[in-house]
Amino acid sequence: MNTTMALQASMLATAFMASAACAQSDVLKKVKDTGAITIGVRDSSGAMSFTTGTGRYTGFHVEVCGRIVSDIQAALKLDKLQVNYQVVTPANRIALVKNGTVDLECGTTTNNEARQKEVAFAPTLYVEGVRAAVVADSGVTRLDQLGGKAVAATTGSTSVQLLRKLKRAGSNDIKELLAKDNAEGFLLLESGRADAFVADGQILATAISQSRTPSRYQLLNEVLSVEPIAIMIPKDDPAFKKQVDTTVTRLATSGEAARLYDKWFMQPIPPSNLTVHLPPNDATKAAWAQPNNQPLEAYQEK
Template identity: 40%
Template sequence: MKLSALMAAVLLTVAVTGAQAADTLAKIAESGKITLAYRESSVPFSYLDGPSKPIGFSVELSNAVVEAVKKKLNKPNLQVALMPVTSQNRIPLIQNGTIDLECGSTTNNSARGKDVAFAVNHFYTGTRLLVKKSSKIKNYADLAKKTVASTTGTTNALVMRKYNAEKNLDMDIVLGKDHADAFLLVESDRAVAFAMDDILLFGLIANAKNPAEFEVVGDALQVEPYACMLPKDDPAFKKVVDDTIVGLMKSGEFEKMYNKWFMSPIPPKGTALNLPMSPQLRDNIKTPSDKPAT
């Protein structure tokens, strides 16, 4: 009796694991298509250069995964479909299978890990403030009783609400539908600051009409990792994505990509962000990890 129960458990495990492992790769193989998400204004990770051409550091990570999937499935002519996503809809679109992979500017945290899976981390950032230099705002205390922007569906909006309540700052927090929308609130003086991941703020300033008008200020409220997002409970597909990114890290190609997008002039204006690699990211290249923020 014990043996048959054990065998049944083993067979069930094999069946479940097999179903999970085949999921995304099997779907891609059957349809002949992989669907990648992109962001429209997450500079320099994933953003538009022209009406419908996504470019950026994370876009190049996605493209590397596509090449690995083509080899894995022996489908050199695999069709690549591109779909724009926002902070608000990116997780549901992974969950319902509309998109197979999202490499943008998504924080890998424990709460999201209940709904989706994350590849190894590829960047580390913290919430800071984009302001007009003329505003004289230097830190969070200066935001008391003022209107502050963030982006719908981001960890930054949650962090700011929590900080606002804890410090009794009585801020009016307004949310843009995407980063460009939230930046516009500051540009048009409808908000005095935009709270977001510092790297995205530097990217927005670099592409602004008048970059010299803005600056990034304030302490980083928390340090969080970015990672590519994929369907949950799909170890075979996660292995392909992880192996691709770790391979880039170990070969030195990842650092070349980093220097291209963070240290050199980038489209559309040819402005360089000049942001050296953080100690956290250097450590992650040596010992790749998919550890989430708490």
């Protein structure tokens, strides 16, 4: 290869690397340039992320994201930082993070290996057990009694796959009902159209606490899956991930995550001022003690 060809090859390689770098997400630059950040929220994801009406959103994960935003504002030395809320669903949340519409997804997304190929996750602050809610006097006390019954799950959630796994395990005659969101899923149970609703335990516990007659429902003791629920962010943006991880790790190790958990799961919360009554499980406490972003599959191996 002569000198001219070598120079051309070098220039092409440099251009390629620059192009690859530009292809990476750069949320911090976008935030600094626009003075705004977009948070993905849910209308009814239990005490983790929900609306109190008229465009207001709150919850455990939403408040954690608020701490992240405050640290970003300080790091970028911005006098003001506008926070925009984007409602997401299980069906569109990954796409909205991938295409840059959402910078921080603060709902109830399970961190698993398949999703890690498309997006990144902050360290886990909440480890969930996926369970089933039933009417207390239905006679259903075990998962294997759901055969021949109508069972609801939310479209796009891992609960759908778990429900289908339960069907393959011997309950083939389960009638699967897919809800557009968690509120509709619980409504299917509440109205009698479904005999059970499968979802994250805290979603179920919150929905029950906010129902007209909480004593009418119960959670089955069996857990279909133990899943790390984490804040989702764009993939291939190391600077943004470091910023997010620093805040979340500080919340976990300082005890602030535990205090926030107590606020949202053990104390009365808006808008009804009812209490979820869901103490942190051992897996959640372990995640606070040793912050990590291990996927669901690592928990299944334990």
